[in-house]
Amino acid sequence: MGLRERKKQATRRALEETAARLTLERGLEHVTVEEIAAEADVSTRTFFNYFTTKEEALLGDVPPTPDEQARRVFAEGGPTGAFVDDLITLLTTSLISPEALAAHREAMHLRKRLMEREPQLVPGMLARFHNVEQEISRAIAQRTGASPEDARPQLVAATAMAVTRQTMKSLHFTEGEDAADMRAVLRDAFRNVGRAYAPSDD
Amino acid sequence: MGLRERKKQATRRALEETAARLTLERGLEHVTVEEIAAEADVSTRTFFNYFTTKEEALLGDVPPTPDEQARRVFAEGGPTGAFVDDLITLLTTSLISPEALAAHREAMHLRKRLMEREPQLVPGMLARFHNVEQEISRAIAQRTGASPEDARPQLVAATAMAVTRQTMKSLHFTEGEDAADMRAVLRDAFRNVGRAYAPSDD
DNA sequence: GTCAATATTTGCATGACGTGCAAGCTTTCT
DNA sequence: AGAAAGCTTGCACGTCATGCAAATATTGAC
Numbered sequence: 001m002g003l004r005e006r007k008k009q010a011t012r013r014a015l016e017e018t019a020a021r022l023t024l025e026r027g028l029e030h031v032t033v034e035e036i037a038a039e040a041d042v043s044t045r046t047f048f049n050y051f052t053t054k055e056e057a058l059l060g061d062v063p064p065t066p067d068e069q070a071r072r073v074f075a076e077g078g079p080t081g082a083f084v085d086d087l088i089t090l091l092t093t094s095l096i097s098p099e100a101l102a103a104h105r106e107a108m109h110l111r112k113r114l115m116e117r118e119p120q121l122v123p124g125m126l127a128r129f130h131n132v133e134q135e136i137s138r139a140i141a142q143r144t145g146a147s148p149e150d151a152r153p154q155l156v157a158a159t160a161m162a163v164t165r166q167t168m169k170s171l172h173f174t175e176g177e178d179a180a181d182m183r184a185v186l187r188d189a190f191r192n193v194g195r196a197y198a199p200s201d202d
Numbered sequence: 203m204g205l206r207e208r209k210k211q212a213t214r215r216a217l218e219e220t221a222a223r224l225t226l227e228r229g230l231e232h233v234t235v236e237e238i239a240a241e242a243d244v245s246t247r248t249f250f251n252y253f254t255t256k257e258e259a260l261l262g263d264v265p266p267t268p269d270e271q272a273r274r275v276f277a278e279g280g281p282t283g284a285f286v287d288d289l290i291t292l293l294t295t296s297l298i299s300p301e302a303l304a305a306h307r308e309a310m311h312l313r314k315r316l317m318e319r320e321p322q323l324v325p326g327m328l329a330r331f332h333n334v335e336q337e338i339s340r341a342i343a344q345r346t347g348a349s350p351e352d353a354r355p356q357l358v359a360a361t362a363m364a365v366t367r368q369t370m371k372s373l374h375f376t377e378g379e380d381a382a383d384m385r386a387v388l389r390d391a392f393r394n395v396g397r398a399y400a401p402s403d404d
Numbered sequence: 405g406t407c408a409a410t411a412t413t414t415g416c417a418t419g420a421c422g423t424g425c426a427a428g429c430t431t432t433c434t
Numbered sequence: 435a436g437a438a439a440g441c442t443t444g445c446a447c448g449t450c451a452t453g454c455a456a457a458t459a460t461t462g463a464c
Contacts, residue, residue, distance in 0.1 A: 004411070004460055032449065043414050048451065084399060123329035130328055155368045155391055156398050162360035170353050189357055190399045196358050197286060197396035206431055206440075234420065245443050250422060 012050055014040040019057040020110055028054075028118045055124050062111055063128060063168070066094035066135055075142035088186045090139070091164050095132065102178075109173035133161040163189045214252050216242040221259040222312055230256075230320045257326050264313055265330060265370070268296035268337055277344035290388045292341070293366050297334065304380075311375035335363040365391045 018039045022031040033054055037047040051057040070093040073079055074086055115121055137157035140146070146153050167182075167189055220242045224233040235256055239249040253259045272295040275281055276288055317323055339359035342348070348355050369384075369391055 002461075007460090008412085033451090034449085045415070045452095046413055049413075052451075054450080122332065123325040126328040126332055127325035130324065151368065151372050152394060154371075155365065155394060158364035158368050159361045159395050159399075162364040163357065166353065166357045166360050169356075192354060192357060193361050194396055194399035197361075197392045198400055204432075209431090210441080235422090236420085247423095247444070248442055251442075254422075256421080 011040065011042060011046070015042070015047060015050055016057050016060060019054070020114060023058060023114060024117060028058075028120060055121060058111075058114055058118075058121060059124055059128065060107065060111070062108065062125070063095045063132055063164075066090065066132060066139075070094050071135065071139050075139045077143055084187070084190055087140075087160060088183055088190070090136070091160070091186060092182050095164055095168070105173050108171075112169075112171075112173065129161055129165055133157050136160060159193065160190075163193060213242070213244060213248070217244070217249060217252055218259050218262060221256070222316060225260060225316060226319060230260075230322060257323060260316055260320075260323060261313070261326055261330065262309065264310065264327070265297045265334055265366075268292065268334060268341075272296050273337065273341050277341045279345055286389070286392055289342075289362060290385055290392070292338070293362070293388060294384050297366060297370070307375050310373075314371075314373075314375065331363055331367055335359050338362060361395065362392075365395060 015036060019031070019036045022036060022039070031054075033047050034044050036054075036057070037044045040047075047057075070090050074090040078086065079089060080086055115125065134157070137154045140153040140156055141148060141150065144153065163186065167185055170185075217238060221233070221238045224238060224241070233256075235249050236246050238256075238259070239246045242249075249259075272292050276292040280288065281291060282288055317327065336359070339356045342358055343350060343352065343355040346355065365388065369387055372387075
């Protein structure tokens with residue numbers, strides 16, 4: 001990786017970190033793009049070359065875009081053929097993968113704190129989940145051979161993402177949690193949902 | 203209702219309608235608050251006395267806040283005691299009530315067109331659903347006697363709202379649809395979800 | 405190493421958003 | 435009719451976000 005690329009990544013990281021730090025210190029309303037840029041040693045204009053809005057610098061790429069290969073495997077009916085299991089595989093290999101948990105533990109914890117401190121960030125976060133939801137929806141439609149306008153894949157995708165969102169929300173991002181746990185937690189969650197809406201239950 | 207109050211409502215409606223019309227004509231980016239205010243015959247400053255952002259004028263009060271009485275009945279275990287049935291009752295008497303369908307058919311259809319034309323509005327809409335979700339979550343927690351920090355009510359509320367959102371999305375807001383249909387559609391949707399996540403199914 | 409090509413950073417101008425404040429106007433109540 | 439209360443308006447202000455062109459930095463070929 002060349003010098004240019006490294007510098008760009010450094011700048012991006014510096015902006016993200018500065019934005020997060022200042023926001024936690026003073027609250028989003030009391031931090032201006034101008035300040036963030038100044039502390040990261042770039043011009044205000046450069047900030048907007050990296051991020052189109054102030055919030056974007058805070059949200060980063062969470063949740064991560066689903067892995068393309070995992071998506072394709074799922075769409076084609078794999079890896080095991082059991083729907084819920086494979087769905088969990090898709091979710092854990094893309095959204096809450098081992099790598100994500102290991103490498104970005106710090107960053108994800110930071111984002112969680114940011115959400116709690118600044119609820120204004122929630123809509124943006126939900127919008128990102130919504131984008132992923134639509135990808136998942138397409139994958140489910142492909143896997144089940146449903147037509148694009150069928151409502152069922154959308155329904156399943158929406159509820160699956162709701163489960164995922166709640167699960168991520170309940171993580172503590174401390175050392176103890178690993179990806180193996182994730183599978184179990186998700187499986188439990190899906191089971192709970194299935195039970196709650198299954199006939200004859202209260 | 204006094205003259206003052208009537209005038210206020212008229213102004214609010216005029217602003218909402220103008221905002222929607224201009225946005226559908228030209229796209230959100232090419233409509234300024236100044237123009238909306240001018241066409242509604244008030245000052246720009248007055249626009250901001252009614253709405254804090256341009257988007258607020260477009261989204262209105264959708265989805266409507268859950269009816270307080272329905273919420274309480276549900277929280278106390280009513281009206282029938284069957285969880286899913288009562289949840290559907292709560293949703294249909296508040297979010298997609300007969301009145302809402304009858305009276306606001308036009309407005310809801312308009313909002314649907316706005317969403318399709320301007321995806322930028324989606325985050326705001328999702329945020330509103332999220333607020334309702336949290337109310338529903340509290341109601342479920344009360345009903346089931348769960349402690350506030352229990353994750354299950356949140357999980358059920360999140361999936362229930364996902365179902366509701368998808369259901370509202372699939373409505374056409376034409377004459378044919380009434381509230382009785384709604385119950386059936388929601389019941390079907392919940393059943394589908396239950397089946398999708400129940401053990402041993404693909 | 406030099407130099408042209410390419411990519412990034414920066415400053416400047418501009419328009420729109422959104423808020424606080426105080427003055428003016430309208431409705432309400434007595 | 436007139437005081438009290440509430441709403442509208444204009445103005446000033448700071449911030450966000452984008453387009454454009456000049457300046458600066460990196461790359462790759464020679």
